[in-house]
Amino acid sequence: MKKIYEFRIESRRFINSAGKVIATLPEGYDAGLLRQAYEHMVLIRAFDQKAIALQRTGKIGTYPSILGHEAISIAAGMALRKDDVFVPYYRDLGTQYLRGVRLVEQLLYWGGDERGSCFAAQKEDLPICVPIATQFCHAAGVASAIRFRQQPRAVLVSGGDGSTSKGDFLESLNLAGAWQLPLVFLIANNQWAISTPRYLQCHAETLAQKAIGAGIAGVQVDGNDFVAVHDSLTQALEKARTGQGPTLVEAITYRLGDHTTADDASRYRSQDELKKAWDEEPVKRLRTCLAHQNAWSEAEEKALLTRCKTQVEQVVSDYLNTPPAAPTAMFDYLYARLPADLQPQYDHLKAIRPEAGHD
Amino acid sequence: MKKIYEFRIESRRFINSAGKVIATLPEGYDAGLLRQAYEHMVLIRAFDQKAIALQRTGKIGTYPSILGHEAISIAAGMALRKDDVFVPYYRDLGTQYLRGVRLVEQLLYWGGDERGSCFAAQKEDLPICVPIATQFCHAAGVASAIRFRQQPRAVLVSGGDGSTSKGDFLESLNLAGAWQLPLVFLIANNQWAISTPRYLQCHAETLAQKAIGAGIAGVQVDGNDFVAVHDSLTQALEKARTGQGPTLVEAITYRLGDHTTADDASRYRSQDELKKAWDEEPVKRLRTCLAHQNAWSEAEEKALLTRCKTQVEQVVSDYLNTPPAAPTAMFDYLYARLPADLQPQYDHLKAIRPEAGHD
């Protein structure tokens, strides 16, 4: 005797790589909204390029470019409500920007200054998370707290394709299902985990189907299609806020840059593959789509680029003019109050500060 | 535009709780094979009951009963080939027995003597694993070694329903898929992880569907039906040996005893539920099935029980007559050769042994 259980994973796309609308757009995706998204995407790409330049000239440390992630990153930021909570990984520049994390804080963080995670204008979101997949557990905890207090809020947590191989991602997915948490998992599948291609990471056709093992909803979207990402996240987040459970969203894109400024992707992937990926990239796609609707002009493009340039220059000078932190800061936030046992070390550091300061 | 991915998980059963054959048995499941299985199941149940008694009288330490796992445990042992490798957890008495692990070694292990994992007659199988789910990674490694050497062998690893919530289970499942390892995962879903019921562990309808996220085959079977378990494992192991990839088999049963002798299940589950579970239990089911075929008589039952009793008594006296290990054994196997740095501690232990020996 046999019983059969069946499962389905849907893959969604509205705007193709030529910027053509190939499926009727959901309500609300008018030129106004798309222009707004486009302007955000252009800004973070401009900032991203500047950040890479700053690393090259030694003004900041290792930096992970978001080139290719613009649609995912901005769509996530626009889909979130102010009182939702965002739990990022290290390639979420656009989302963090829309959450109120100042661009100067990004430069401070990647420039090796802890104050970059102070988030003057964003109290609840978690800081950038470096140990792969550990952030998913935190997000499950934040979502549990929201459920504990029965608040109509959602949590969005993000990670890369590589992060789906690590146990804590799956433990969090499982908890989200078991506790029906108001939590949305966003996997930015950019085909690479440093030099490890997607197919070496997992044998499954989609990463979205990892949701099935946790008994939660999963969907795959074209991560270079702003509308597909934004619409799927908006639905998933609303589901979460209204107690209808968690969702896993896999957004397919391509990491157009090196893994970080410390990486050289030409060692492990072909120019061909990269060229093909550029045909799919999200910024040009959205611009063409707007142009088709006569909703974007060359003049507007020019003006936007100038605005972005000035804004980014301002951020850079704010960054370069930020006075250094006190050496003793390394003790000031270790505990709420410095334990007596550490006072001598604190005093010693204060004493040697001048001569050891040269770094 | 939408694309749909579809997945199916099958649930299999041949013999129902009344011992009635409800689906045509696969080839080879004649009375001879079933009688053999039945006799093994009765023996390990007899041993299991004795082990519990030994714990009650302080002759061994905490012990986890396999009551209710007999069909799974014996089917696994019978499905494995001699040159396959078995990676057990702590509730695999029957499988280990058929693999050549002597019952006296089981008593030594649970009696607190490391020699219980020497396995005089089983060189390759791994020892009992206590930290939940860690064994899955080892099995993936063993299977990788077999693939590395292109041997026609398979690895079987087992764990409980609770173990499927822990990250390393899913990391191993994912590796098995990514590397197409000759590995079969056997999940003994006995509905409880100590006091945690299956539904609190995971929101998915089946545990077998966790295979989908790793892109491997998954199947659910009635774990109280020897034929369903044995047939599914035999197929899965053959697939593995012939390079056709890994399989996850979820076997549904019920933990009829306490979690261990240190547990009292009456604190957290109802007599009702337990009574119902007894109607499903595997030993009686197989006996009734054989009786229906006139392949088992009262006389044979009597004779079998006496044989089992004598065999178990013999094991117990062998155990009780095993001379204690040398105290210094705690150093003898730490490294291949005792590092010079530890020699003084070794000598000290030797020196204090007499007075500290009283335990």
Added chain:
Amino acid sequence: MTNLTMVEAINLALAHELAADPNLLVMGEDVGVNGGVFRATVDLRKTFGPRRVVDTPLAETMIVGAAIGMATQGLHPVAEIQFMGFIYPAMEQLICHASRLRNRTRGRLSCPLVIRAPFGGGIHAPEHHSESTEALLAHIPGLRVVIPSSPLRAYRLLLAAIRDPDPVVFLEPKRIYRAVSQPVADDGEALPLDTCFTLREGDDLTLISWGAMIQETLKAADSLKQQGVGCEVIDVATVSPLDRQTLIASVSKTGRALIIHEAPGHCGVGAEIAATLQEHCLLDLKAPIRRVTGFDTIMPYLRQEMLYMPSVERILGVAAEVLDFGR
């Protein structure tokens, strides 16, 4: 005022804070309906409901990681790890996040959580159920590691741990969960989190220990007393941050020190204490500071575990050497 065992005192402290602090929740494997495998959380779910006392799936990484996320939202999770031998899947979360969140965000977020775990040997449990790896946790800056050695200190230190604004690992010496009982009033009084406790005063030899080993240490002090040796017995209680001053003051006075712990000696917490004492008391030392510890090998299974752990006899043997040194 009723006599309580340590495990009862822990249960009492949890109940006290669950009643006092609406943001507190107790979570872990089998802590709910079952009341914990050692009964430390017994009846809490009945009293405070499934929202406050939560059974989790079997996943230690997630238990600690989720507790961290909860803490960033102002909850005060008290998570149980069923045995210290199963805390290792949570090391990444403890080292990379719990201990760092406040520092990483310059105080914007913090991590006021408690991880409770029974630890230590001597209860004839299976493999991995008898570990004492407090040194691994003590080496992590930003964590507090607290170990009670009596029912009353268990009650008061656990209250302190829960009320502390930073992450605390609270290790419970399960060998003495029920071995001793003493009057414990449910007065909600907490003890300070970074001071040693001087259990006996004496001028000849300082005996330093913590957790269950305090039992053997006190027995050794008794029999030394009969030999006319006055022992100062100090319960370290908080292995990180450490109260060095109390230890230094005592050894400056006695000039002789013996450190006793269950964990392997190599790179154990005893090493830190000995290193500190020689640095600050060198000129007062009448003998080398010695350690009586578990051997530097795997804790044996139950047949031989008592052979592994420091016994009163081993303590007395080394104490004699310390007292005779240079004589």
Added chain:
Amino acid sequence: MTNLTMVEAINLALAHELAADPNLLVMGEDVGVNGGVFRATVDLRKTFGPRRVVDTPLAETMIVGAAIGMATQGLHPVAEIQFMGFIYPAMEQLICHASRLRNRTRGRLSCPLVIRAPFGGGIHAPEHHSESTEALLAHIPGLRVVIPSSPLRAYRLLLAAIRDPDPVVFLEPKRIYRAVSQPVADDGEALPLDTCFTLREGDDLTLISWGAMIQETLKAADSLKQQGVGCEVIDVATVSPLDRQTLIASVSKTGRALIIHEAPGHCGVGAEIAATLQEHCLLDLKAPIRRVTGFDTIMPYLRQEMLYMPSVERILGVAAEVLDFGR
């Protein structure tokens, strides 16, 4: 004989053993086509093929756990953990299995594997990429923890680690991956795994260190020499098991010792060494044994990391106190 950097010497040792031992395989994240994020495994895949040099999915628990399973089948996996800051997911496998398998099975199975991980600060890397938590590993009985401090010792100690029948964690001081180079012959000669290396002989002060800090230690020794102070410089190299005899012999001679390491001082390996030295050399000590270590706080981000780590100045400052003690 060519001049090699440490990372080149490591690559050479891996190539040497891949050629010599058909059971050896190199595995980890990005070790294959990419040749490792520090290029330690560069070209190995080209030379030995994808069967011997394997890129794994991103899962450290599984990398170490699978390596253990391979080892039980007689393979000799050399697994890379990309940075020591990411080894924590593997702690459970290291503590519960790699270190115990031989003991658990009374020698029936063993675990001849090597876990390589770059460690330490000073390369201006992001958070979690600069850790020195060797003390956590040194406290685990059954493991060996080996740390080279020069290209030649890296080559010879890695060969020894690979050939050793037990699990070895091989920590590579990435700050000096390329800082120094020296002639290294590919002669397949291994060094012993549990001896310290005396890099300088001297009678006045013993400087004890390992890994990248050997650089600052030698610089300090140089400037002390100019002040007429003869320093004995010892590279511990194998922090577990430890070669206590060499350390004790040196400090019995000099009567003064200074231990330098990057890791936080509290419960660091330096504590074990200081505790050992005072126990065995008390009567020879002319001054307390001191430690110059990373502060007991979170390693700061790159702007301040050099402030955190022991500098030549800090070493000289404390050395002066040790030399002046009691004068």
